[in-house]
Amino acid sequence: SEGCIRPVSARRAALAMAEVRWQAGKWWKAHEAYQHVATNYASLVPFDEVMEREFTIAKDHFEGNKGRFLFFHFSSNDKAIKIYDAILKVGPYSGVGARALYRSALLAVQEKDYEDAANRFHRLLTSYPESALSADARADLAQTLLTQAKDFDGDGTLAHEARGELDRFVARYPNHPRRAEVDTNRLAA
Helix, strand or coil: CHHHHHHHHHHHHHHHHHHHHHHCCCHHHHHHHHHHHHHHHHHHCCHHHHHHHHHHHHHHHCCCCEEEECCEEEECHHHHHHHHHHHHHHCCCCCCHHHHHHHHHHHHHHCCCHHHHHHHHHHHHHHCCCCCCHHHHHHHHHHHHHHHHHHHCCCCHHHHHHHHHHHHHHHHCCCCCCHHHHHHHHHHC
């Protein structure tokens, strides 16, 4: 009977530690604690709530924030991407999986890592084809490819791929709010 009590108390303690760190505003430590809970007790905790907490930590407390060390300022986007990647590793099909992948792709664009961003947008389109984010991911993928093509597209491959994504966007989402943006990009492709 001791064997049954120990996992329950360990799970409760781990979840409580994550909550304490959340309440204290220790965001990175809270992320680590929630990851421990999700990795070790996934079927024994409210998993989607844990993933939602991690998503919130990345989005609200690291994305776009600037850190500082002595006189140097740096972006916290890399920490947000790490949290999103951790979510995708432990709970890719959780309630926040598609959103985590999309936001990580947008952050890669902000960091001018266009190859990584394009890979993330592609992954979203193949892993979550029915996601509400698919249209935006396709438009953003095309924009990323066009941006990348300005500097690195000697044979026109990237521009051609971008044009294909834009054409698929128009075919699948003819009345989407981003249609005018897509039409402008189609002319540039």
